[in-house]
Amino acid sequence: MLVKRQWGSELDPEALARANRAVDLDAEEADCPACGAKFKPPVRRCPDCGLRFG
Numbered sequence: 001m002l003v004k005r006q007w008g009s010e011l012d013p014e015a016l017a018r019a020n021r022a023v024d025l026d027a028e029e030a031d032c033p034a035c036g037a038k039f040k041p042p043v044r045r046c047p048d049c050g051l052r053f054g
């Protein structure tokens, strides 16, 4: 149990948040990870290739 606790303490919440955010919905402009098309959040679907986010 002590080992698991140490593991948890090494997990930086901010780093986890960044890792979980494939598409930065807070940015003024984001680009589709599939086709690279640029669009403005909160668009949830790529206007170019139709890839869905979130």
Ligand SMILES: [Zn+2]
Residues within 6 Å of the ligand: 032, 033, 034, 035, 036, 037, 046, 047, 048, 049, 050, 051
């Ligand atoms: Zn796309």
